Amino acid sequence: MTKYLVIQKSNIVTLAKRHMFLVLILLAIVFVSVSGFAWNEKTVTLNVDGQTQIVKTHLNSAEGILRDAKISLNPKDAILLSTASLENGTVVTVVRAFPVKVTVDGQAKTVMTVQTTAQGLADELGYKxxxxxxxxDGNTHLTSNSEVTIARVTSRSVKNYERPVEVQVIRERDDTMAIGQEELVQEGTAGVESVEEEVFYQDGKEIKRQILNHNEIKKMVPTIIKVGTREAVVETSRGTVRYREVLTMEASAYLPTDGDGRGITATGMVARRGVVAVDPDVIPLGSRLYIPGYGMAIAADTGGAILGNRIDLLMDTYSEAMEFGRQSIEVYILK
Incomplete structure (x- = not known):
């Protein structure tokens, strides 16, 4: 009897150990599952319709993430990933399909696509x-409501010829020159290149030409022009003023009583110091000027002998006019 009780107690202990072992296994499984679930969490950025949204997810498919974010997809929309597969930090971009009018063999239809080139669309539609x-041009960029015409090709040929390469004009900024000033640094010359061109025909009629390759025969030399970027200003007795152009002109002097003696200029202004006579084809009447050694002036008069880069400055006295005589001066046309 005593021996039986000992055996019974031994069985109970064994069962208890087994139950404890099973419980520990279950707890381990739960722990691994929970920790694994937490470890699998990732942060993903969604770019949809111009809006950016950051989401945390345990899903492993872009479609599932978009569905959870309540973002609907149209049949032709495309999903782009910034990484090879969905992972933490991936940017998911939805590219919306847009309508393009396609004409094939005279039959027009509108299709939805995400293709960005005419050739890509033709390939997608099976017209390869x-x-x-x-x-x-096969690389023509497509946008909403673009039109693409796809033609059937019955024959083709390859042509080789030479053609000129137009002179390229390079404009270099130069802050040592005033705005509006330009200086020719290098005179360009045209180049020559050989061209291999493919010609497509439909039933004997040419429908398209396409450059296959081109090679330089004579190098094109570009024209190089320095363009002033320094703000054009000049110091005057009234402070710093901006000008749009400076001209070197041949100057002479005259008096208010010259001409018909009435002392009235061609624009009706009273003749006085600060009024100058110009050729209106060179300096428009009414232009504000600054002339070093003379001062601020206005172009308000004309003269029979004042043609081209000639200017006549009104002086107060005869002696001042005689002393000035005739000389070359710089004339700043102010803004």
């Missing part, structure tokens, strides 16, 4: 080379 070709 060498049997079909888009009549537009």
């Amino acid at each position: 080379a060498p049997n079909y070709v888009p009549l537009e």
Whole structure:
């Protein structure tokens, strides 16, 4: 009897140990599952319709994440990932399909696509080379409501010829020159290149030409022009003033009583110091001027002998006019 009780107690202890072991295993499984679930959490950025949204998720498919974010997709929309697979930090971008009018063999239809080039759209629709070709440049960028014409190709040929390369004009900024000033640094010359061109035909009629490659025969030399970027200002007795152009002119002097003696200028202004006579084809009447050694002036008079880069300055006295005589001066046309 005593021996039986000992055996019974031993069985109970064994069962208890087994139960404890099973409980520990279950707890381990739960812990691993929970910790694994937490470890699998990732932060993903969604770019949709111009809006950015950051979400935390345990899902492993972009479609599922978008569905959870209540973002609907149209059949032709595309999903782009910034990484090879969905992971923490991935940027998910939804590219919305847009309508493009496509004409094939005279039949027009509107399709939805995310393709950005005419050739890409033609390929997507199954109109591939060498049997079909888009009549537009294959790299033409497509936008909503673009039009693409795809033609059937029945034959093609390759042509080789030479053509001139137009002179490129390079304008270099130069802050040592005033705004509006330019200086020719290098006179350009045209180049020559050989061209290999493919010509497409439909039933004997040419429908498109496409450059296959081109090689330089004679190098094009660009024209180089320095362009002033320094703000054009000049110091005067009234302070710093801005000017738009400076001209070197041949100057002479005259008196208010010259001409018909009435002392009235061609614009009706009273003749006085500060009024100058100009050729209106060179300096428009009414222009404000600054002349070093003379001062501020206004172009308000004309004269029969004042043609081209000639200017006549009104002086107060005969002796001042005689002393000035005739000389070359700089004339700043103010803004």
